[in-house]
Amino acid sequence: MANFLTKQPYSPPSWATHLSPIPSHTFSLAHLPTPIHRWNLPGLPDGTELWIKRDDFTGMELSGNKVRKLEFILADAIDQQADTIITIGGVQSNHCRATAVASNYLNLDTHLILRTTKLLVEEDPGLVGNLLVERFVGANVHLISKEEFSSIGSEALTNTLKEKLEKEGRKPYVVPRGGSNALGTWGYIEAAREIEEQLKTRTDGLQFDDIVVACGSGGTIAGISLGSWLGTLKAKVHAFSVSNDPEYFYDVFQGILDGLQAGVNCRDIVNIHNGQGKGYAVSTPEELKFVKDVACATGVILDPLYSGKAAYGLINEMTKDPKNWEGKKILFIHTGGLLGLYDKVDQMGSLVGSWCRMDVQESVPRKDGVGKMF
Numbered sequence: 001m002a003n004f005l006t007k008q009p010y011s012p013p014s015w016a017t018h019l020s021p022i023p024s025h026t027f028s029l030a031h032l033p034t035p036i037h038r039w040n041l042p043g044l045p046d047g048t049e050l051w052i053k054r055d056d057f058t059g060m061e062l063s064g065n066k067v068r069k070l071e072f073i074l075a076d077a078i079d080q081q082a083d084t085i086i087t088i089g090g091v092q093s094n095h096c097r098a099t100a101v102a103s104n105y106l107n108l109d110t111h112l113i114l115r116t117t118k119l120l121v122e123e124d125p126g127l128v129g130n131l132l133v134e135r136f137v138g139a140n141v142h143l144i145s146k147e148e149f150s151s152i153g154s155e156a157l158t159n160t161l162k163e164k165l166e167k168e169g170r171k172p173y174v175v176p177r178g179g180s181n182a183l184g185t186w187g188y189i190e191a192a193r194e195i196e197e198q199l200k201t202r203t204d205g206l207q208f209d210d211i212v213v214a215c216g217s218g219g220t221i222a223g224i225s226l227g228s229w230l231g232t233l234k235a236k237v238h239a240f241s242v243s244n245d246p247e248y249f250y251d252v253f254q255g256i257l258d259g260l261q262a263g264v265n266c267r268d269i270v271n272i273h274n275g276q277g278k279g280y281a282v283s284t285p286e287e288l289k290f291v292k293d294v295a296c297a298t299g300v301i302l303d304p305l306y307s308g309k310a311a312y313g314l315i316n317e318m319t320k321d322p323k324n325w326e327g328k329k330i331l332f333i334h335t336g337g338l339l340g341l342y343d344k345v346d347q348m349g350s351l352v353g354s355w356c357r358m359d360v361q362e363s364v365p366r367k368d369g370v371g372k373m374f
């Protein structure tokens with residue numbers, strides 16, 4: 001962490017030097033490397049060894065997978081002498097929250113375009129979860145409806161705001177949805193190198209057969225699959241799509257790979273499973289109970305939108321076809337998102353543990369010597 005919050009020249013792993021564009025700099029924002037540990041998820045097939053990489057530990061306000069992408073994207077924003085960052089996402093977007101916080105570290109203003117329902121678009125969006133952090137750090141929040149978002153599209157929306165701010169004399173820089181462009185993808189190419197280094201320092205010869213990760217805008221799987229394929233990991237990557245069909249993501253993913261001139265077919269390097277359930281940001285009682293049970297059994301808190309759906313999808317696939325997973329060593333990447341849980345408290349109430357009024361009816365004699373307050 002010696003370089004925390006400094007801009008550094010970047011050189012790619014030796015196996016990625018043929019990719020293009022190669023970022024010239026990176027801006028250190030994440031707490032790296034994140035730990036990898038055994039994770040005894042309930043319901044694993046016999047002999048399946050599951051491990052978890054804690055990218056929910058990349059920071060506090062900056063936690064999750066987006067900060068790895070922002071290290072490259074915001075270094076570029078500084079190179080271009082931007083004074084304002086614009087990005088776009090759902091109303092509880094972890095990406096928008098991480099961008100707002102990172103921009104503040106860099107002394108840049110932030111404008112967030114947040115997608116909400118037609119019913120709520122004219123109202124104060126409140127202070128729940130990611131919104132609390134975004135508004136606390138002073139991000140400018142612009143609400144749009146889902147209908148506007150799908151008819152106009154994120155590119156035209158961010159461009160409209162960019163032109164407006166330019167007319168006001170600002171120098172805005174647009175970070176695409178989820179930070180999933182070629183530059184942002186380098187965040188998870190680097191994560192693959194980080195995992196390689198972590199495995200090298202072990203004495204038990206641990207190697208992973210499979211890597212499992214949630215997929216929302218595609219940049220994370222693009223980086224980790226490319227890194228695993230090109231480097232020494234050679235693990236098969238399984239993505240669980242939470243916001244669209246696998247077919248849609250194969251296209252998005254191929255576009256990202258082509259944008260890096262990778263010259264590979266996405267279907268050779270990633271297996272995309274449908275993890276949407278009832279749809280993006282919609283949690284079924286079963287999914288929430290799973291997230292709760294995993295927290296009780298292992299202490300790891302998944303988020304309901306991404307990592308929770310991916311782990312739920314993984315366990316379901318394992319239950320359907322245990323032979324496929326028996327004896328495998330699997331690395332699950334926890335991509336963060338804890339703040340999103342706050343948006344689900346109404347649904348979680350019936351799942352959490354009981355409480356009681358402490359029984360102090362029979363007066364307990366006070367122990368002396370510790371002061372009146374305690």
Ligand SMILES: *Cc1c(COP(=O)(O)O)cnc(C)c1O
Binds near residue numbers: 094217303335336
């Ligand atoms: C954005 C996000 C993802 C998905 O990552 P993409 O690169 O957008 O596919 C997964 N988990 C969490 C918690 C996220 O916020």
